[in-house]
Amino acid sequence: MNIVLxxxxxxxxxALIAKLLERGHTVSVVSRSGRALPGVRVIEGPPFAEPTxxxxxxxxxxxxxxxxxxxxxxxxxxxxxxxxxxxIAESCLMLGVPRLVHMSALHANPHGPxxxxxxxxEGEAGVHALGAKGLEVISLRPSVIxxxxxxxxxxFARLLRLAPGVMFxxxxxxxxxxVYVGDVAEVFVQAIEGQLxxxxxxxxxxxxxxxLIELVRLVAEWSGHKRLILPMPDALAQLMALGFExxxxxxxxxxxxxxxxxxxxxxADGPRQPTALEEVAPAxxxxxxx
Numbered sequence: 001m002n003i004v005l006x007x008x009x010x011x012x013x014x015a016l017i018a019k020l021l022e023r024g025h026t027v028s029v030v031s032r033s034g035r036a037l038p039g040v041r042v043i044e045g046p047p048f049a050e051p052t053x054x055x056x057x058x059x060x061x062x063x064x065x066x067x068x069x070x071x072x073x074x075x076x077x078x079x080x081x082x083x084x085x086x087x088i089a090e091s092c093l094m095l096g097v098p099r100l101v102h103m104s105a106l107h108a109n110p111h112g113p114x115x116x117x118x119x120x121x122e123g124e125a126g127v128h129a130l131g132a133k134g135l136e137v138i139s140l141r142p143s144v145i146x147x148x149x150x151x152x153x154x155x156f157a158r159l160l161r162l163a164p165g166v167m168f169x170x171x172x173x174x175x176x177x178x179v180y181v182g183d184v185a186e187v188f189v190q191a192i193e194g195q196l197x198x199x200x201x202x203x204x205x206x207x208x209x210x211x212l213i214e215l216v217r218l219v220a221e222w223s224g225h226k227r228l229i230l231p232m233p234d235a236l237a238q239l240m241a242l243g244f245e246x247x248x249x250x251x252x253x254x255x256x257x258x259x260x261x262x263x264x265x266x267x268a269d270g271p272r273q274p275t276a277l278e279e280v281a282p283a284x285x286x287x288x289x290x
């Protein structure tokens with residue numbers, strides 16, 4: 001099959017590309033930089049531009065949209081998660097690409113508590129609305145994703161290394177069901193190859209749920225940076241996030257805190273992905289000890 005990835009140079013994209021190449025698929029990636037990826041055709045150009053999408057989608061069997069942001073203005077969230085997602089879906093329809101696999105987010109909802117979750121929900125609804133016009137759309141909705149190159153557990157390991165004996169943690173009681181990047185990529189492959197029916201919106205969670213403070217204590221143990229980790233009062237967390245928003249790549253924003261008002265957990269009776277955090281994370285977090 002011919003498969004094109006939008007956002008394929010990121011953490012999930014690299015894991016997915018490896019699996020697709022193993023299965024003998026022909027993979028293309030849309031890239032602003034044109035940076036070469038082994039075994040992959042690169043289409044250079046901004047995905048927001050219609051000519052880039054036309055070049056990328058010509059002759060493809062499946063398109064995959066992995067593009068997303070965690071920080072930004074309300075307008076930027078909408079531009080990336082809604083306008084671009086719908087533009088990719090509409091281009092698929094126009095150019096005869098029959099299937100789109102879309103990266104959404106667990107609890108994406110147009111009425112969610114944060115710009116992130118609202119824009120993800122609006123984008124998901126928008127691309128699925130095109131299913132009525134003949135496009136096969138599948139949305140995958142993961143909790144936080146972990147793996148050797150993740151920006152979640154590794155970031156906490158770096159913060160713990162810098163912490164002076166005590167670390168105060170915003171959103172300490174927020175709950176997550178971390179899902180392994182390899183499991184996420186495997187489900188994407190199933191969706192790409194037609195093993196999931198059109199219209200599917202599938203939540204992806206790992207086998208166990210954790211409070212954030214539990215996760216950070218595990219990171220401290222596995223990375224060798226044991227610290228006293230204490231919950232941060234919400235008012236102080238809001239002030240800290242406000243200050244971080246002045247940075248070009250903030251580790252925390254007020255919108256992130258708003259997202260954490262809803263636990264990132266799957267339904268109690270829903271399916272779970274198999275790989276446990278404890279099977280994978282200690283090995284790669286150990287590299288953060290120095």
